[in-house]
Amino acid sequence: MKINIQKAPTRLGSGYPAPFDKPCLDRKRVRLGAAAGLTQFGVNLLHLQPGTWSSQRHWHMREDEFIYVVSGEVVLVTDEGEEVLRAGDCAGFPHGAPNGHHLQNRSTREAIILEAGTDDPQDKAEYPDIDLRATPDGYEHKDGTPYPKAGQT
Template sequence: MSPSHPHVVHTEDVPWTEVAHGTRVALKRKQLGAAAQGRKLGCSLVELPPGRRSWPAHYHLANEEAVYVLAGTGSLRIGPDVVPLRAGDYVALPPGAECAHQLLNDGAEPLRYLCFSTMEEPDVLVYPDSKKVGVMAGAAPGGDKAARTLLAYLPLAASVDYWDGEEP
């Protein structure tokens, strides 16, 4: 029986969304927080197939994330370290470079976990492997894309002087 309140959802009633890029990144997720009309806290059920990685390694400057492993085994790249993960592990990922992170499923079974995030905006995301930065406003990462007023991904090396483009 499905819940009868808009702030209550059952995982079976939330559709999977698939994310894939190349041969390394692939996952599917159910955005539970959005489905239950959450505003300040996001929650997704994520399933990472064997041999795949989650999102590109990144860290946030505004949002905090957390991961709770439900099933399977894998590894977490966090800062310069690689840490093994298994069911029952909880990971806190506060904003900042020391918590740049990416999950890898190096096990034989799907890695299933809950991913939580504060839904602060604006936010800046830094991607240390690809040396780029993402800037978004109007909606937090994982939030309503239609509400975004700014979304840009730029090379970290992209820089102009404060006065560039302004008339003297």
């Protein structure tokens, strides 16, 4: 079934607790997989404005991830260092491999990235650079103390 991209569910900004949300506030994810009714894997069209990150650097315990740069230029940051990705470049991140990764748009124009990955509600993600872990119940500190949920203080 053809997807009307203009009507697809869209996520703006970041759900990270402060201050970890700041570098990701100017991002937009168009949820193409959700618009098609997919439940076993997700597909997103990620729009990164200049200066914006795709996420905090992370890795997933149960979810594989794949990205393809549609337009623009981003910097892929991993444990091995940094690498520029341009339109036509792609990368993959297998679940369970503890290699934190994310994309940064350091250019002066928008970058658009196609993201695909497992959609596992029991997934957990580790954030090696900061005091953050994602669980099925929300974000927590590395000692297990939960962060307040969005809207709570």
